[in-house]
Amino acid sequence: MEKKWYLTCHKSGCSNLYKAQQALIQIEVHSLSPSIQTWRQRLDRKNKRAVIEPLFKGYLFTCFDPEKVHTRKIEHCAGISHLVRFANTIVPIREAVMQEIMRFPLCMNDETRTNHKITTSLKESQKEQIKNIVQQKEAHARTALFLAFLEAIQ
Numbered sequence: 603m604e605k606k607w608y609l610t611c612h613k614s615g616c617s618n619l620y621k622a623q624q625a626l627i628q629i630e631v632h633s634l635s636p637s638i639q640t641w642r643q644r645l646d647r648k649n650k651r652a653v654i655e656p657l658f659k660g661y662l663f664t665c666f667d668p669e670k671v672h673t674r675k676i677e678h679c680a681g682i683s684h685l686v687r688f689a690n691t692i693v694p695i696r697e698a699v700m701q702e703i704m705r706f707p708l709c710m711n712d713e714t715r716t717n718h719k720i721t722t723s724l725k726e727s728q729k730e731q732i733k734n735i736v737q738q739k740e741a742h743a744r745t746a747l748f749l750a751f752l753e754a755i756q
């Protein structure tokens with residue numbers, strides 16, 4: 603089997619996201635937590651300020667081969683809550699979906715930028731759905747829509 607991307611839920615809070623990413627590095631599992639820039643009203647002034655926040659709050663993507671790294675090993679990492687299951691089974695995310703997510707500027711890092719392929723096999727309507735999900739202003743709405751999208755294309 604080869605490495606595939608899976609959706610993983612981390613415990614709440616930014617510190618747990620960072621703990622999870624560090625723990626995953628220790629067991630040689632790649633992770634990706636896409637980010638998005640949003641604007642928040644400042645409490646002390648009338649203007650807004652830019653804020654970088656996770657694209658899908660509470661979730662990160664992990665890339666591993668379940669035959670080499672057991673799923674329990676990932677779920678026991680500090681900061682990790684569980685691997686997301688559909689019909690009680692962990693299901694890899696289609697490569698085309700991951701490629702489309704990695705196309706967004708704040709989603710790229712050194713690892714994804716070097717392995718990024720320009721074309722994806724997603725239908726134009728699916729690409730448009732991902733763009734619409736990313737453009738949602740509310741973090742919880744983005745997450746709910748993305749989970750529904752993943753479940754629909756499985």
